Amino acid sequence: MSRRAFLRKMVSGLLVTEGVALLATAYPILVEPNWLDVTYVRVPLTDLPERLHGLRIAQFSDVHLGPYTHDAHLRGVVHTVMAHRPDLILFTGDMVTRRESADPKRLGIFQHLSAPLGVWGVLGNHDHWMDANAVHELIEKWTPIRVLRNESVALDVKGEHLWLVGVDDAWVGADKPEVAFARVPEDGVRLVLMHEPDAADWLPLTSRTLQLSGHTHGGQVRLPLVGALLLPYLGRKYDVGLYRVNGGWVYTNRGVGVITPPVRFNCRPEVTIIELVRG
Numbered sequence: 113m114s115r116r117a118f119l120r121k122m123v124s125g126l127l128v129t130e131g132v133a134l135l136a137t138a139y140p141i142l143v144e145p146n147w148l149d150v151t152y153v154r155v156p157l158t159d160l161p162e163r164l165h166g167l168r169i170a171q172f173s174d175v176h177l178g179p180y181t182h183d184a185h186l187r188g189v190v191h192t193v194m195a196h197r198p199d200l201i202l203f204t205g206d207m208v209t210r211r212e213s214a215d216p217k218r219l220g221i222f223q224h225l226s227a228p229l230g231v232w233g234v235l236g237n238h239d240h241w242m243d244a245n246a247v248h249e250l251i252e253k254w255t256p257i258r259v260l261r262n263e264s265v266a267l268d269v270k271g272e273h274l275w276l277v278g279v280d281d282a283w284v285g286a287d288k289p290e291v292a293f294a295r296v297p298e299d300g301v302r303l304v305l306m307h308e309p310d311a312a313d314w315l316p317l318t319s320r321t322l323q324l325s326g327h328t329h330g331g332q333v334r335l336p337l338v339g340a341l342l343l344p345y346l347g348r349k350y351d352v353g354l355y356r357v358n359g360g361w362v363y364t365n366r367g368v369g370v371i372t373p374p375v376r377f378n379c380r381p382e383v384t385i386i387e388l389v390r391g
Contacts, residue, residue, distance in 0.1 A: 140333070140375040146185045148192060148368070149380040153354055155361050156391030157301060158319035163270040164301060164388055170198035170227070171384040173307075173326025174206040174367030176238065178213040180374035185381075186221045189368050192383050193225060200229040200267070203257050204326040205236025205281065205307030208247055209371060219254035226256060229267050232276055233257040236307040236327060237283040238371075244286070260305060262288040264296050272301075279306045279315065282346055289315055301388075308346035309355075309364040317360030319391070328352060330366035330379040340379075352379075 157164075170193045175181060193201060208214045225231045239247040248259050260278020267274040275296045280286040287306070293316055296302060302321040306312070309325035317323060328347035331340020343351050347364070355362045366382040 140377040144376040144380055145180070145370050145374060146182065147380050148185070148188055149366075149382050150192060150196075151382055151384045152387075153363060153384060154387045154389050155322050155354070155363070156389050157322065157361075158391050160301060160320070160388060160390045161272045162390075163272045164274060165390050167200070167269065167274070167388045168196065168198045169303070169324075169386040169388070170196055170201045171204060171324050171363070171365050171386060172201075172368055172382075173204040173365040174236065174329055174369050176206055176209045176213075176367070176369030176371055177215065177218050178209040178369075180371075181369040183218065183221060185368070186218070189381075189383060190222060190224050196385050198227050198385065199269075200303075201225055201227045201231040202303070202305060202324055203231070203233030204305055204324050204365060205234050206238045206326065206367070206369075207236075207251055208242050209238055209369075210242065214242065214247060214250050216250065216254045219250060222255040222257065229269065229274075230258060231256045232265075232278065232305065233259055234278045234305040234307055235259060235261065235281055235286075237281050240281050240284045240286060244281075261286075262292040264292060264294075275300045275302045277302055277304045279304065279311070282306065282308045282311045287311065309350040309362055310346040310348065312350060312355075312357045312360075312362045317358045317362075319359045321360035322386075322388070323357075323360065323362045324365070324386075325350070325362060326365045326367050328364055328366070329370065329376075330364075330382075332370060332373075332376050332379055334378045336378070
């Protein structure tokens with residue numbers, strides 16, 4: 113091989129190596145955080161009334177309004193949710209990250225959400241760390257999301273009751289399950305909104321209960337055979353996907369936003385479409 117050919121081959125190899133390195137760096141920062149995934153889940157509940165069989169729920173979580181979550185991405189979330197025509201839309205906490213990120217104009221992106229049984233949600237630890245009452249007020253003023261804080265509501269579905277229970281954030285100690293479940297019959301079909309999934313260990317889950325959570329972001333970075341590299345407090349046991357817990361079910365959504373470091377790898381942002389079926 114001539115010296116010129118050798119140098120040409122060496123330069124070519126270096127360029128390929130640098131290109132691969134650049135791609136590997138750019139992908140978790142620029143691509144995956146905005147590459148929305150839709151996860152379809154069927155959850156069997158014991159003796160689910162026929163009128164509730166096939167009920168479709170759209171869940172999204174952990175928006176984290178701020179510099180790392182772009183408006184185009186959030187509009188995509190809204191479009192995806194509405195394209196599935198859910199009967200019910202549920203948000204499981206952490207709308208904001210910082211005080212300056214609670215921008216009414218950005219919150220207004222969610223004003224197009226609507227469903228026959230309503231749009232409901234709970235607060236997360238970041239919402240509390242900013243100012244729970246202020247975030248609550250902003251969400252209800254600029255979006256159709258009705259925030260539940262240790263309270264329940266009975267949704268009428270063709271004459272059947274579906275109990276929606278919103279438990280306030282556990283990390284900051286704002287959760288009061290005894291208050292949230294006070295009106296809910298033990299044999300009622302329950303959808304429980306709780307930001308932190310590991311709270312399932314002390315909530316009254318039954319075989320007719322599905323708890324929906326977020327909080328973990330799935331870890332944001334998940335390695336094959338290893339899983340998440342880092343998980344938050346109260347999100348280390350039921351960190352992603354569907355779990356059977358104390359006779360009931362827990363589903364942990366990966367969220368649509370990110371926090372620092374603003375990367376995702378093997379852990380795309382998620383909208384979950386859940387169908388209730390007879391178990």
